Amino acid sequence: MPVLEVNQMSKHFGGLKAVNNLSFQVEEKKITGIIGPNGAGKTTVFNCLTGTYPLTSGQIVFRGETVQNMRPYKIAAKGLVKTFQANRIFPELTVKENVLIGHETHSKGNTFWEIWGGNKALETQRETLQIIDRILEFVGLDKEKKIKAKNLPHGSQRRLAVGITLATQPKLLLLDEPATGMNSEEKDEMFNLIQKINERGINILLIEHDMNLVMNICENLIVLNYGEKIAEGKPREISQNEAVIEAYLGRKGARCF
Amino acid sequence: MALPSVIKDRYFLHITITCGIYVIVASSLNLVVGQMGYISFGHNALYGIGAYSSGLLMRSADFPFLIALPVSALLAGITGLIVGYFPLRLRLKGPYFALVTMALGLVIVSVIHNWVSLTGGPLGLTSVPPPVIFGIKFGQRQNYYYLVMVLAWASIYFIHRLMNSPVGRKFVSIREDEEMAETIGVNVVFYKNLCFIISAIMTGAAGSLYAHYSRFLGPDMFSIMEATDMLIMVIIGGMGTLLGPIIGAIIIVILPELLRGLAEYRQVIYSFMLIFTIMFVPKGTIGLWNLTKEKLVGS
Numbered sequence: 001m002p003v004l005e006v007n008q009m010s011k012h013f014g015g016l017k018a019v020n021n022l023s024f025q026v027e028e029k030k031i032t033g034i035i036g037p038n039g040a041g042k043t044t045v046f047n048c049l050t051g052t053y054p055l056t057s058g059q060i061v062f063r064g065e066t067v068q069n070m071r072p073y074k075i076a077a078k079g080l081v082k083t084f085q086a087n088r089i090f091p092e093l094t095v096k097e098n099v100l101i102g103h104e105t106h107s108k109g110n111t112f113w114e115i116w117g118g119n120k121a122l123e124t125q126r127e128t129l130q131i132i133d134r135i136l137e138f139v140g141l142d143k144e145k146k147i148k149a150k151n152l153p154h155g156s157q158r159r160l161a162v163g164i165t166l167a168t169q170p171k172l173l174l175l176d177e178p179a180t181g182m183n184s185e186e187k188d189e190m191f192n193l194i195q196k197i198n199e200r201g202i203n204i205l206l207i208e209h210d211m212n213l214v215m216n217i218c219e220n221l222i223v224l225n226y227g228e229k230i231a232e233g234k235p236r237e238i239s240q241n242e243a244v245i246e247a248y249l250g251r252k253g254a255r256c257f
Numbered sequence: 258m259a260l261p262s263v264i265k266d267r268y269f270l271h272i273t274i275t276c277g278i279y280v281i282v283a284s285s286l287n288l289v290v291g292q293m294g295y296i297s298f299g300h301n302a303l304y305g306i307g308a309y310s311s312g313l314l315m316r317s318a319d320f321p322f323l324i325a326l327p328v329s330a331l332l333a334g335i336t337g338l339i340v341g342y343f344p345l346r347l348r349l350k351g352p353y354f355a356l357v358t359m360a361l362g363l364v365i366v367s368v369i370h371n372w373v374s375l376t377g378g379p380l381g382l383t384s385v386p387p388p389v390i391f392g393i394k395f396g397q398r399q400n401y402y403y404l405v406m407v408l409a410w411a412s413i414y415f416i417h418r419l420m421n422s423p424v425g426r427k428f429v430s431i432r433e434d435e436e437m438a439e440t441i442g443v444n445v446v447f448y449k450n451l452c453f454i455i456s457a458i459m460t461g462a463a464g465s466l467y468a469h470y471s472r473f474l475g476p477d478m479f480s481i482m483e484a485t486d487m488l489i490m491v492i493i494g495g496m497g498t499l500l501g502p503i504i505g506a507i508i509i510v511i512l513p514e515l516l517r518g519l520a521e522y523r524q525v526i527y528s529f530m531l532i533f534t535i536m537f538v539p540k541g542t543i544g545l546w547n548l549t550k551e552k553l554v555g556s
Contacts, residue, residue: 050440076442084440090433092497093426101430104423105442168441 001064002027003172003203004049004080009058009068011041011048018044020227022058026172026220031194031204033214035238036224037247042207043085045224046174050082051075063171077106079171085180085207087157089164091150095141098149098160099132102167132167139163139193155186162193166202173197175206179213191217215239223247270398276510277405278466281412283490283502285459290488291496292420293452294432295350298484299340299358302365303333303457305479307464309369309376312385312474322388322395326465333461334454336361341453346446350435362484369476381475388469401470408466412459417499419455428452432497482524489527493534495543504542 004026011019019041026032034042047053049060051072060068062080090098107128136142139159144152149160158178165173178194179187187210194217198204208214214221215235223231223238225247231238238244282304289297311329314320320328344357369376376382387396388404395401419425427448430438439445468474486509494505513523538544 052436052440071444072439073442073444076440081441084437088434088437090430090437092433093429097426101426101438101443102441104426164441 003063004205005059005061006045006049007059007061009045009048009060010056011044011053012056017227019048022224022227022229024222024229024232026203026205028203029198029201030219031198031206031217032220032222033218034205034207034222034224035209035211035214036230039226040224040247041227042224043176044227046082046176046207049075049080049174073105076168079169080174081165081168081170081172082174083161083165083176083178085176087154087161089149089152089157089160092148094146094148095136095152095160095163096132096145099135099163099167100128102164103128103131103135106168135163135166138166138196140189155182155189158182158190159193162197166197170202172203172205175204175208177207177209179208179210187213267398270402272510272514274398274402274405274470276507277402277409278463278470279487279490279506279510280409280503281463281466282460282487283494283506284412284416284499285456285463286487287491287494287496287498287502288416288419288428288452288456288459290491291498291501292425292432293428293449295449295453296352296355296488297358297453297456298355298481298488299361299365300456300460300487301479301481301484302362303336303460304464304467304483304487305365305369305476306336307333307461308468308474308479309382309464310461311465312382312468313375315386315388315469316382316384322390322469326462329465330458330462333464334458336365336461337454337457338450341450345449345453348446359481359484362481366476366480369479376474376476379476381473383473385468385472385474387472395469405466405470408462413499413503420499424448424451429497486527489531493530493541495541498540498543501541501543508542 002025006022006024009019009022010017022041022045034045036042044053048055048068051067051070051074054069058068059066062075062078065078067075067078067080090101093101107124133142136145139162141156141159141163144156149157152160162175162178175194179190182190191213194204194206206214206218218235221231221233221235221238222229223241223244230243230247231241233241282300286297286300289295307329310332311325314325314328315322340357340361344354349357370378372378373380387394387401389395390404393400395404420428427438427443430443431445431448435445471478490505490509491502492505493508494503495501509527512526513520516523516526519526534541538548540547
């Protein structure tokens with residue numbers, strides 16, 4: 001069963017068809033990428049998947065369950081979580097608190113009794129702190145635990161955003177342009193991080209413009225242009241697909257190949 | 258703070274009792290404004306509902322204080338729920354939410370003015386009885402001082418625990434990035450309502466304390482000016498901190514007393530303080546303190 005199945009999904013903003021009759025699937029364990037020129041509707045697709053935008057029509061099936069038009073927090077609770085294109089974190093909170101919030105939205109026992117402490121709460125606290133530490137180590141931020149998120153450098157903030165979403169125990173992680181604004185070294189680190197996450201059994205669907213990263217990390221690619229799917233397949237096939245080249249470079253550019 | 262039981266000066270006790278009551282109000286307003294980032298112009302209404310219902314329950318319905326206070330606090334909380342539910346569900350934010358709360362404030366004051374048979378209208382509610390708890394009368398200022406201090410400390414402690422719990426962190430996540438909070442699984446509508454209701458309950462309780470201290474209630478005491486005074490306490494003191502609202506409440510209670518001669522200019526002075534704070538020290542006195550610390554120690 002595919003992790004995610006999108007059937008004839010459309011999102012129109014009045015007359016603007018941001019996404020039109022899109023259908024695709026994400027298979028288990030296969031890192032999938034959505035690519036396409038700017039304005040193709042990629043981020044809109046993500047927003048529809050997370051419930052931020054209600055659909056104009058169509059269906060989204062996540063792990064066998066129909067989830068379109070559900071409130072975002074409910075979809076997140078089911079394991080579908082995304083990161084943002086811009087570096088979004090909770091700026092005034094420390095790194096540790098940021099990840100803690102992600103964890104707390106999905107752990108049991110978030111009742112009012114947690115306000116008062118007590119033995120049970122202390123135990124869960126110890127476990128929680130261990131989990132947080134492991135996540136911070138995983139994304140490479142364990143030394144910056146007590147720093148306010150707003151004081152982190154750009155690349156670290158990006159890793160923190162990933163850490164927060166990891167804390168929610170996602171089953172499918174949507175990464176919106178994870179490598180934006182990074183130098184080659186940071187991009188290599190991000191590449192490794194994404195692979196590590198996938199190895200842990202978390203499915204990944206990503207949007208990215210860096211072709212090098214995309215071709216090397218994705219097993220399956222979906223190409224969008226003007227809100228519609230123009231191609232789908234393995235990276236090698238896609239890189240030779242005429243329609244795709246035309247979309248990126250225009251008709252004259254395609255003639256060069 | 259809880260110590261000077263030796264000072265029997267009526268004036269001193271009056272000031273400290275008033276401070277104690279407003280510490281509760283400011284701290285609870287800070288939950289909504291400072292911790293969660295939503296402005297409320299309607300806490301005067303919640304304060305008034307707490308005050309009038311407690312006063313009426315004890316005076317006309319012979320309720321004991323230990324029941325009147327929680328009941329009136331709950332009534333304020335229910336008002337908070339009714340007012341907050343639809344606007345928050347409709348995702349009203351920032352200025353729009355503030356306007357709704359302002360409307361609440363104005364409506365409640367109007368009700369108090371006009372429901373003369375219940376509230377005595379502009380002439381006010383008189384003969385509000387003092388509390389009697391376990392046979393101890395709290396009619397004297399000294400006794401009332403202890404009552405207020407106990408409740409003020411209890412409120413602060415509660416808020417401290419709340420803000421360091423998962424619930425409190427969710428409030429802050431809403432302030433920091435509401436859209437993102439929802440994307441990672443926080444039920445923002447629920448938590449926004451929760452925060453507002455907790456704040457309403459505490460402010461209502463403070464209103465009850467005020468009613469049985471003042472023993473007279475009039476609609477002018479709960480006007481929109483009250484609402485802005487409460488906001489000024491929170492903003493000048495330091496939004497989002499535990500100590501901020503306490504300091505803010507003390508400043509706003511004491512300032513008019515110190516500046517008796519300049520009474521007509523009170524609002525002007527407040528305005529300048531507010532503008533100064535927002536422009537130069539947005540974090541209030543707490544921010545000022547942190548800045549001075551940094552400059553002295555050298556970061």
